[in-house]
Structures are given as structure tokens and as C-alpha cells.
Amino acid sequence: DDPPEVEIDLDDIHDRLERVTAMPSGEDDPVIADDGDTFYFVGGEDAGPADYDSDVDLYKIEWDGSERTRVTERDLSPSSVRLTPDHSQITFTHSGGQLARVPTSNDNLERLSFAASMTVDHEAERTQIFDEVGRALGEGFYDPNFHGDDWSALLDEYRPRALKASTAQDFQDMVNLMLGELNASHMGYYASDRADTQDERTGRLGVEVDPVANGVEVQRVVPRSPAAREASTLREGDVIAAVDGRPVADAPNFYQLLEGTVEEKILLDVTDPEGKERTVRIRPTGDLSDELYREWVEERRALVEEYSDGHLGYVHVEGMNWESFEHFERELYASAHDKDGLLIDVRYNGGGWTTDYLMTVLNVQRHAYTVPRGATDDLEQNHEQFRGHYPFGERLPYAAWTKPVATLANENSYSNAEIFSHAFKNLDHGPLVGQPTFGAVISTGGMGLLDGSYVRMPFRAWYVYQTDENMEHGPARPDLRVSNPPGIKAEGEDPQLRRAVEALLNETGSE
Template identity: 50%
Template sequence: MKQLLLSAVLLLLVQLSWAQDRILLRQPSLSPDGQELLFSYQGDIWRMKLPEGQPRRLTVHQAYDSKAIWSADGQQIAFQSDRDGNSNIYVMPAQGGRPKQLSYYSGNDQLLGWKDEQTLLFASRRAYIKIERSYGIYEIPVSGGQPQRILNSDAVDAQMSPNKEQLLLVRGSCRTAREDYRGPANRDLWTYNIKADKFEQITDFKGNDFNGQWVDRQRICYLSAQSGRYNIYLKDLIKGEEKALTQEKKMGILNFALSQDGQYIVYQQADRIFWGKTEGKKQEIKVDIASDYRFDPFIEKSYSHLDNYSLSPTAKRIAYEVHGDIFIGAQHKQLKEGRTLAQGPSRQRAPLFLNEQTLLYRSDEAGKYALYKVSSKDSTATDLYRSLKLKNSLIQEFPLDLSQYWLSPDRKQLAYLLGRGQLWVAQIDSLGQLSNNKKLLDGWASPTGLSWSPDSYWLAYSLEDLNFNEEIFIHAANDSIPPVNVSMHPRNDRNPVWSPDGSKLAFSSDRNNGDSDIWFIWLKKEDYLRQTTEWKALEIWAEEKKPSKKDKKEAIKVKIDFDQLYARSQQVTAMPGRESGICWSPDSKTIFYLSSSNSSRNFEKDRALYSVRWDGKENKALISASQTPYNLQLSEDGKLLFSQLNRGQLAYIQLSNKKLNNLSFRSNLKIDYAGELAQIFEEGWRALEAGFYDPQFHGYNWKQLKKTYRPLCLKASTKEDFQWMYNLMLGQLDASHMGLYGGDNPKKLARKKSGLLGVELWQDGKAGAKIRSVLEGSPASRAESQILANERIIAVNGEKIKPQDNLYAFLEGTASKPTLLAVKSEAGDIRELVIWPSPSLNKQRYEAWVKERKILTDKYSKGELGYIHIKAMGWSSFERFEQELMAAGDGKKGIVIDVRYNGGGWTTDYLMAVLSVRQHAYTVPRGAAKNLKKEHKAFSNYYPYSERLPLAAWTKGSIALCNESSYSNAEIFSHAYKNLGLGTLVGQPTFGAVISTGGYGLQDGSYVRMPFRAWYSKAKDENMERIPAMPDILVRLAPDYQAKQEDQQLQKAVEVLLKELNADKK
């Protein structure tokens, strides 16, 4: 309650400061005469007289309305909105009124501007953009009708010139948040002469140039980082002259807009808005808005899932975490209401029962994660579930974040992890007080999967070395014996778990065929030397001597023979896929574990719960993969095995009868919206401070960036604006693999999806939708539902398409459903057909692009070379690569390997293994040669690779293609291919974005990406982040290469490889 009151006070102070201070608005634009302002605030569109008018809200919707732009006559306003769950284009009267939706496509359409008073320009990823990380440029009438692509190139922005003769384009894929990026993927300005069908690049700065706008038919303004900060530049396209209109040095300009005649300009710098003459004096505009909350500042929500849980010693109580709060529930089907034990707006995590009366948890209430406890103040009800008087108190703060902790079986010691790699052990009493803190480890790597021995004397954990191989270590909790590597294997071993009798240490290992299997180590030599029959006899004798309930249970004392302990390992499971999540039965005879069938793809997709005897026998499924069990915990009495299912539901199995029982908890939260944004900012910032791969943060002051951007982020009136400003802060580090994404959003929107046919459309103002082209492999290309170019769809499910109708509006809700179309042929014949629209065309667009490259390779090489495109550096793409070595390379002299537009992954070393094979012998089977002595040389190129190697092999010639959209692991491949001398590298320099990355989850379900490991080129000792792979031969790809069915980079690669192969013959 204290936190909620404090948060309310803080919220009031923030509101008062907003009334006196600047608000954070977005995307200001000007009326045609430059005297009025449009902007987005609270996710709605506002209008204001300049310089000091009273803003008026034009749209009122839960959706995020943005990028409002006036028509040239000032009568209409276009904007984009996610009212249907994805961004679409709308238009409304300039005075306000009901908006009219113009686009309906299941994708995010981006409004660019007005082509003329009757037509809008927008960007969209539709059938034409096959693989490029950009957009197609489209136009659509404000009266309605079909969208039409107007450019045979990809781009991210396009503005029509005043004389309607040219388009001013922005091309390039680097995020504009990266103000200091200097590299091949930077954004540049181009012009496209419509009549001459000619593209011309007009800026060549190595950083980002963007937001180009016409001043008049000869001059443009645009944003550029050439001064070190984003400033506005004025450029004369005829004279080539250029000058800076602004000289900002502390913070760059985010966006700007011009009046219709180019005489007035408005621009945004952080939360400041400036307005004035384009080439004259500007003044800061004060925008005062007294508005109600867009959403309630305190949001009440009910959750049925849980994020994490802990069992009380009796397992009658279950503490769990939901959305950063701690709850307690009862292990009873009729008691469903969860009771709150600790709540935000700070984040409470990792509940752990110290005993039945006291629960430990960690919270960052004091600024970093510290150890807290909650207990009952009611002497008559010490049960935390029943008590109405709770006391939350701080146990201990630490110099670093408390990351994890583990309670010993005797509940007298606590192992805990501070920051990344400090492992400590302390004594803990029944009230939670710590003493005798002892540091066991202090390194860069985090010990994971820590497990206490049953006698509370030893710790076992897995730890990575600098080769990122994970090994199992045993460590005395009092540090009397240093850590001992007990797995000693070059493949990953992880998550050790002691058997309750102290005789075995089980763990998961990748050592057998790359699958993750269950293994264990015999801790004593005498146990390891026993034969299976001897163990069976011992089990029978133990049953015969079974003690009575009155006999005192003998305390476990773990004995370990460390000499060659790693050699006493035994495999338990050998299933294909990944086994993990180990739990032992109380008698140490059975292992419960999780298994998924394929370790190389999605580990979570088909995970099931199994049990198996320690000797690998009696392997049984307990929970099917359809329920996706995870996070196993065994009750202390060993009778109940708990697991989370699917999206967080809790269940348990009674091991006596293997019956599955579901538990249902209802947890009611009151979410402080403003407090949560502050929490997300702080925790995300703190996580990056501790985890960002470069401790010098690329030379930037991370603490100063916090001081600058925190107030700006907390001014955000929507979650979208908060993430936008937060990502601007991240962009100041000039690092790849960064971003804050996802999370809960209080808005509630329709989720409309249109079925996709795979067609491009002409816009001719007539009834129906005229087909421009058909994407191969799409529903419209199939024999049973084929539609041809220049035919016209005139009705969908019996509804006629009028001239002002958009085809995709009729296709909403049709994905994967039989849909009736009426189609008119060029000759005027009408036929009906049933088509099954697709929810996505990503695969078809990609395959069409690859097929075209194969055709071109065959054409350029006259059939002598094969072509393979690697879509991503993931397992499915690698398996396809192996198949394509035969499908595309069989009978060819060499292959072209293409990693352009490849977004990365992890499989470079697999590809290197395939391409680095060198033939050392050849074989001739019986029957292949009539005379072995005379004919054997004819078989010198043959070798039984498929039976001798774990991967495919390619020993013929190859050449590789990369470009500025080759990213991350695709760049590592490009560096390796060139530096290891595997062949010639052709194309354009890669993006320069190579960091190993993970993610850190935040309270609202959002996550901040976490670059954690640098990559250096072995050949040059250069950090591959911000230093691209440089091709041996540089070739640019024409903007309209796809429309002309050409590929200049591919053509050069074919030419070079054929020359190399012919030279080798000589």
C-alpha cells in the first residue's frame, strides 16, 4: 500500500510538471500555409494554431494514430493507425470527423505523403518486395479503390516533386536511431525521374541521410548526421550547392516538415518543437494540453497464469510470481484465489520458501535487486496464505544486483549470485538473517543450474569457459575444496542434479550426436564398479530389509572419489532431441525429465514429461507434448511432481498413481502505469549497464544517456512513445542487435487479417480489381484457382467490388478459408472459382526470388554453375543448404553461395565444415570398373562422404555473394569465407553488425535485447561490429534490378568463378 501511495504522489507530481513543462508529442507537420500544426499526442491526432493556439483533438481512439499530413488544399488530413491491429492508411476532414479507411492489407502500411490532392503515397511490403529489408512504394486514391505500386525499386520513403516529374526517395536499411552509424547500410537520398525511368543517388555521406522533402522543384531539405548530430540541410539539385539550416550539437533533430510552398518549417528536437521560416529565424513553440488520461493510470487486471513458483516444505502452499508481483496460493482445487504477498511498481521476483512461515524474494525497490522476506505479523495465523497482517522487510542489500539464490536442503545456508559471476554462500537463520558470507567465485561467466548436495555440504553447477563450452563443477560450500571439473568433455554439460541418496550426479549433455541426453556420474568408485546384476540384487535385498516407520532415518553423508571422476559417467537416455529438466525420485531410482524430439529447431515446441530408471530402462511418458510441460519441482516428501503447462498453468502428478491434477489460480493486480514505465526504464538500463558486451559502451557515457533520456521517456503518453524514445537512447550507443520490444499495452484493438491471394493490382478507377501480376506459388497461381494478369476480380463471396472499394477489405477474415471469387477474363468472360487465401506470402515471395536467381545463374553460366541462397543462419536453412548441394550442384562445375539479405543466426561453422573438406583418397566399388588397375583414375573425384562425415561435403569450386543486408552471422560467414581462402567474395560490404545477443525480460512482458559477446576477425584482429566484411570484388545492385530481371552482383560472381575454374584446369 505504501508503494501504491508513493506511486500516486509521484504520478501527481509528474502530471503537475507536465502542466508546466513541455509535453512529448510526435511527428509535427504544417498546414499548407505553414500557420497551423498537426501532431500526435496520447496516440491521437491534434491540431493547433501557430504560434500559441489551443490544441484541439481531432481523433479519439484506443489505437495509435500518427503521422498526420495535410492535403495541399488544406481540406483533408491523412494519417496512419493500427485500429485493425496493424497499421493502415486513413483520411478525414481537416476540421475533424469520422476517418475513412483506405488500406486494408495484413501488414504495416506506412503513410509517406500526398502525391496530389486526390492521391496518397504509402510504403508497404506486398507481393513485389521479395526479400529486401525495405518497402514497395504505392499510391491510393482518397476516394477509395485499389492500391497501385508506382516504383520498380524498394525504398523506405518517397515524396512527389511539385512538378510531378520526380520522386525523392530514401534507400537504405539502418535504423535512424543510430545517429553515429557509418556503414554500407546507411540511408541515402535518391531521385527517380518518372519520364526517363532513371534513378540517381544524390547523397553519399556514409551515415544516415533521410526525411527528404521538396522545397520547390529544384531544392530539397533533409536530415543528415554529417555534423555528428542530425541537422537539417538544404540542397540545390541543379547547382549541387548545400548548406546546413540548423547547427544542433547536443541533441539531433528527430523529424521536420515543410509548408506547401516550402517557406515554413517545423521540427522536433527531443521534446522541443521549433517553427519559423525555412531559411530564417525559428522560435520554440509551447504546446499546452490539459487533457484527461488516455487510459486509466491504474489498471486492474486478473491473471490465470504464473511466471515462476516455489513449493512450501509441505507443498500445501505455493508462492508464485505474476507480472512482477508475488502471490501465494493453496494446493487445493477449490481455493483458486491468489493472495498478494509483495507488489510493485518495483519488480518482485523468485519467491522461495525459507520455511512455512517465511518467504524469501528479491526486489529492486531500492534501485537494484536485494534480498527481502515476507512473514506474518499475526501471531494467531502464521500461515502466509491465511494471514491478514503481512510484514515485508529488507534482509540485505548488495553492491551488485542479486541475480539468483538457492536454499540448502537443511535450510541453513543460502547460495546466491551477485551480478554476472559472483557466487556466495552464507548462513541463514529461520528468520532469514544472513551471516558468514563467503565468496566462492568471481568471474565473467554465470554459474547456472546450481544444485545443493543432499547433505548441504557440496554445490554442483555448470560454468562456461572462454570457448563457451559448459562443464559441470563440484564445489565445497565452505570453499575448503576448490571447484573440480567433473564432466571434462568438449561438448556442453549443464544443469547438474544430485540424487537424494548422494550416490549420483545427473546432468544434461550434448556429447552424443549433438543431442542433449541425460547422463550421470557415479560419485564413488565402488558404485561405478558394480555390475547391473549386482545392483539388482542390492535393490532386492534393500526391499527385504525395508525399515519400519519407527526407525530413525539415517542422515545422508555424501562421499566423493574425485580421482578421474569424469570417467565414471553413464548415459541414461538416448532419445533424438533434447532432454532436460531433471528431477530424481526420493529413492534415487527414477529420473523425471523433459524431452523434445528435435534439438536443432524449436526446443519448446513438442516437449513432454517422461520418467526413466537410472539404468535407462522403463522409459515412460507422463505428460504429453500437447501440454508443453516445463519447470519441474518435486515436493519434499517425494509424493507430488509439479510442472507448469502451456502458458503458465500449474499442475502436479501424484506419483503413486500417475494422476495429473490441474491447479487454477486467479491473481488480481493493480498496475500503476506510470510507475511501471519507470520500472521498465530503470531495470532495462541497469541490465544493459551490467551486460552490454563493451564495458566502455563504444566510448559513450551510458550514465549521462540515462540522465538525458529518462525524463523524456517518462513524459511518454503511450507505450509506443515510451519505446520510441527508449530506442533512441539505445541508438546513441551505435550498436547492432539493440532494441526494446513487445510487452503489454492497455489499448484493446480489433485484430483483423486479410487473406492474401498473391496478386499485384492495377488502379484504373473501374469496378473490380484488375490483376497486374501473379506471384508464383501463391493461391492465385495454382491450377485450381488460377488468375491471370489483366484479368479482373469483380466479386468476393458474392459481394461486387465497386470502383471505390478496396479488394483487401473484402478479403478480411478469409485466410485459410474457401473463398468464392468471380473473375472476368480479358475477353470479358466471367467465371467463378474457389480459392484458399493465404495468411502470409513470405515463403512464396522468398521462393520466387530464389527461383529467379537460379534461372539467372543458369543463363549467365550457360548451365555450368549451380546457385544456393542461404536464407538465414539457422538449422532449417542449413538443412536446405545441404540438400541444395545435390539439387543445385549435382553435375555442375561449381556453385554460387549467396548470403545477401541473410539476417544471421549461428551456423557459419557448419557451413565452413562443409566447404572446407579436402579429399584425401578416392574409392572404387566392385562393379563400377571392369579393370581396376586400368580404370581407377576415372574415379578420382569420388569419395563416400555421406557415410564418413556427419555433415555434407563440397570439394568443387565456389564463390560467395554478400551485401549491405547481410547481417550478423551472415557477416561472420563472409569474413570467414574470404579470410580462410575458400573462394572469392563478391558484392557490397556487409552491414557491420556482429555481436552475440540475448534478451532480458522486463516486468510488462517486454524485453530489451542484450548484446553480450564481441566477435573479432582472426585474420585482422578487428571487431566485426561496425567493421563490415569487405568483398574482393565490389559490385552494386541496380535499384530496379528485380523489375528488369537482372542481377549485376550475381552476374559478376558467375563470371569470376568460371574464370577461376578455367584457370585451375590450366
């Protein structure tokens, strides 16, 4: 049969929109069943700024939003959802490429098995991949002049070198050397290596130790680490004499005894400073980065409290992502609601995308203040006492900060943390203190290649609105330039932080 003629009335079509789903997370891969009334879709995906910790599964719903049904269970993560040509089945892939289907007549999931093999000509494959990298960068690199380089000449120069590589790793290294000639950030060629490599992990207790005659002596315990837990406590001055019965003094290296112990229960023979012996049962972790980061932040917060005599609050923004932004909002009130000013620290921030959310918090300007019933017995006489009161939490989607503020940045502030530093300085929010940022700001994307490898490349330039300076190779330069000498952390000091406190106290008049 000929398909029916369809005429779409575009006038005021936006007024005729109807919302079908109302899930907190994102929906994707919509498919309309043959009856035209039933919509299949993937629900539970991250959407917008927030990250949702929810299962991703296939759902169906009627066109009017009724009778929503979860078709798959247990976070199956369907993708590439399709309706078969005879309209009888919904097919999709899941779990890394497995196939499945669901009849439109019922919700009985059927997993489909398949097998395939292929012969790969690795030499021809590398030639194809090299050509794909060349075309991708040629058509997509953000600067059509390639930072002054001749891209075609670079391809001609590096092609014979890359194609003579004896291993996949050598090929990857050669392609990345070529990309490095462009002297741009946010780019690289990434591929797996067919070579088998050893996968050993060293357990970490969360202590700093010094060698002594009969073992190692604990010099410091990292808060929240395995050694700081009540059931497996180690203390300064404790001597670890043996690990699972193996004497530490006989080992070439203490950490050799912790090889392969990640998340495994081990026994430590420990002697305290008074000579009392005990056995500590402990599960080493494979990573202490979060514990060390939180310890560093708490030390900075304590220094701000000391340097400012309690007048200023401190928030470190770990990354320019949604989790860090939510943490920033919480800390804004937990650490600074009763302070005269706020220090925002984006040192060691690797970037992301949330500058505009942070600026939304800082860009709020007061236009009114409120006085609730019961706050004063004489509203006319005393209302000016409440100029600092406004119900921001009721009126704005995000937090708001209207008191004086300063920002710290350094050479390890990257990408979106640099955009924030530029914006903070050029919009005159307050002093920017520290060292010039790294100078690596480009919007990045990429392209998947024939063998599953990936080339990452920048596609959009960023310029400072007030100065027309390219942020790539154009760092945010502090108003107050201060360096932190090597080893200063061990002395319990932070000159950059101290100078920022001095500048902000001058702004608040709290000196």
C-alpha cells in the same frame, strides 16, 4: 535424521558415465524421486542444432534406463518441475502459467486452479523498469566503454523524459531512443502495449493487378499462391469483376474488398481474355512471403543456369538456422552435384548461428579417392580417372563441397551471414561478390524485467581473426564490388549474380 555422508570419487569420473535416456530430442528439468531410483524429466524439447517437431511432455524413467513412461500427454509443455517437500508430488507449470501436479505413487495428473489479483502502481513500476534496464546494460553491454558514450550520463539525461511518458508505448520509445545512443546492433527494449488496437488482416490472392474499366486485370500470378492452385486458378489477362458479389469498379480500392478474408472462402467473378465468364472459389492467405521468396530463388537459379550455360550450381541460404542449413545440404546435391562450381548467395540473409556448419562443408580437403569394384576393368591403368570420387556421405556427418565456389553478399546480409562472408573471404575459399554487408555482428542476450518486458543487449564482440577488425561497424567487403540498380529485378537481370558467375567460371576454367 542426519543426512548420510557422501564421498564422490572424482578420479576418472568421466569413464563411469551411464546414459539413462535415448530420445532424439532434448531432456530438461530432471527431478529424482524419493526412492532415488526414478527420474522425472521433460522430454521432446529442441536440443543441439536440430529442431524436433515433437510433443513436449513429462516423462519418468528408472535410473538404469528401463521402464520409461510418458506421464503427461498432448504437448503439455511442463516447466519448473519440482518435488514437493514431503516427496509425494511432482509439481510443475504449463501452458502459460497454469499449475499441475502428479503423485509419485501414480501418474494421475491433477490440474490446480488458482486466482490472484494485484494493484499496479504504473509510475513506480516504470521507475523500477528504467533502473533495471540501466543496471542490465551497465553490467552486461559487450563494450565496457559503451562505444565512447557515458552510460551514466545517458541514464541521467533520459530518466526524466522516460518517466514523464504518458503511455506505455511512449515509455518504450523513449527507452529505445536512449539505447540507440550507443549505436549498437542486436539490442532494444520490448514490451506489450495495454492499448487496444484494431486487428484486421487483408487477404492475399497471389496476383499483381492493374485497374481496368470493369475491375482489375491480372498481370502476374505468384507460384504456389492461392491463385496458382488448381482449384482456384487465376491466369494472366483474367479480369476480376466482383468479390463476393461486390463490384470491384465501385470500390475505392480493390484490396478493401479482401479485408477480413484470410483463410475464408470467397467468390470471384472472373472474365478471361476471350470474354468467357466464370466463378472462382478461393481462400486468400494472410502472407505471401514464403511464396515470393521461393519465386525469387527460382529466378536466381534460372539466371545462373543462363549466365553460366549450365556449368554452375546455385544455392541461396535464407537464414543461418538449422532448417536453412538442412536445405543447403539438400540443394548442394540437387542443384550442384553435376556442376563445375557453386554460387552461395547470402544476400537478404538475416543471420543466426550456422556459419561453422557451412564452413565445415566448404573446409573439407581431399586426402584420398576411391575406386569400387566394377568401375573399371583395369584398376592399375585407369584409377586416375576416379580422382573425383570419394564416399563423403559415408565418412562425414555433413555434406562436403570441394569444387570451386563463390559467395554473394550485400547490404542486407546481417549478423551471422556477415560472419560467414568474413570467413569465406579470409579463408580464401573464392571470390566474395556484391556489396559490403551491414556491419552488425555481436552475440546477443538479454534480461527479463519486472513486468514481463525484455531488454535485448549484446554481450560478446566478434573480431576477424586475420585482420583483428571488429565486425560491429566492420562489414565484410567484397573482392568484387557490384551494385544492383533499383528496378533491375523488373528487367529480369541481376548484375551481382552475373559478375559472380563470370568470376567463378574463370576459377573453373569453364568459360
